[in-house]
Amino acid sequence: MAADPRSLTARVRETSEDDFERDLHTEHQILNMGPSHPATHGTVKFHIELDGETVVDLDVQVGYLHRGFEKECESGTWYQAIPYTDRLNYNSAVLANVGFCLAVEKLLELDTPERCQWLRVLSGELSRLADHLTRCGAACLELQAMTPFLYGIEARELTWDLLEMLCGARVTSNYIRIGGVKHDLPRSFSDKCRDSIVKIRELLKDFDDVVTSNRIFVDRLVGTGVLSKEDCIRYSVTGPLARAAGIPLDVRKQEPYLTYAEIDFDVPIGETGDNYDRYLVCVEEMHQSLRIVEQCLDKLDALGPGPVNVFDPRVRWPAKGRVFNHMEELIQQFKSVTEGPRVPAGEAYLPIESANGELGFYLVSDGSAVPYKVRCRPPSLINLQPLRLMVQGGLLGDIIPTFDFVNMIGGECDR
Secondary structure (H helix, E strand, C coil), X not given: CCCCHHHHHHHHHHHHHHHHHHHCCCCCEEEEECCCCCCCCCCCEEEEEEECCEEEEEEEECCCCCCCHHHHHCCCCCHHHHHHHHCCCCCCHHHHHHHHHHHHHHHHCCCCCHHHHHHHHHHHHHHHHHHHHHHHHHHHHHCCCHHHHHHHHHHHHHHHHHHHHHHCCCCCCCCEECCEECCCCCCCHHHHHHHHHHHHHHHHHHHHHHHCCCHHHHHHHCCCCCCCHHHHHHCCCCCHHHHHCCCCCCHHHHXXXXXXXXXXXXXXXXXXXXXXXXXXXXXXXXXXXXXXXXXXXXXXXXXXXXXXXXCCCCCCCCCHHHHCCCHHHHHHHHHHHHHXXXXXXXXXXXXXXXXXXXXXXXXXXXXCCCCXXXXXXXXXXXXXXXXXXXXXXXXXXXXXXXXXXXXXCHHHHCC
16 A cells, blocks of 8 residues: 555654754853943843744843942931932932932921922922933934934933022932922022923924834834733832833822822823833823923912921921021031931831832831831832843844833842
């Protein structure tokens, strides 16, 4: 009986495939990417398993900045912790200042003056704007798009000019104080800010014209770095990453603090949770931040001059003018500087919406002038955990844009 030609062909094909697998070297490649800057941003290293250019597995090693932020805060007074919070996310330092000081004020059961609260919102939204400009601009740079990077950095410089005018520093602002802020608006700040907003909107339009519909940019982002809504919830992901996946979570709306309940702004929501959705969410959030800043300026103009600190020298150090002219306040300032303000015993947790998501501070006081426990919930560290899921099955070239839009900042990851 003649052999079935179909079965003979199958045996030949099977033999050929076995020979192919045996003769061709097909072991997975192990690649160490980073730490380097740009690309993996300082201390981060990726341990990648590759099948050709396809990512089979990835292990994120965040590294250390060797700062020990939380223990540093526990070794000084409550006020001395504020400059350390500046350096958590150095792209949006004011927001970390706000989060820490609000948590301390919760322990103190302290309400700050209305003008102070509007100033905190104003400075915080400028800081958020600078952070998103850095994120989107740097992502374009690392995809070899230099022109939109320059548009984003020019807009960020205008934003930093405003922060420098307000705070005296461009990056680590040290502007927020327990019970208030460093000082009120400079006299010409409102006009300067309105002029800068016009220029920033023009630069955002230029940015949008160059990349949002650019075929190469869209192809590099659409369908890459996907993180589902369910995985966002499972990993406690917050911020633009969660909103890009369709989760309408924004602490400013869900648990309003300061004056956000009085402000009209929208929370942009994506659908697919890929890198392109994250880009669109961040761009729209920049426009919303500009809206909020304009409302803050209008409100501050309407309020007129007023206190920006609580009038309690035991909590808020008195201004230099009063210290130099009143003996009682000179004594109180001396005691506050040398001993520090004493916070009632207790514990408190307070979250805010930072540029990367929920930034929370858990504080424990034993009634002394030094924090007993400072614990930070850093969105950068938590949002980085599902990166393995986001890049598995994708290409090696998808890792960098995905990592860019996670926007990991090393200062928040250092434990």
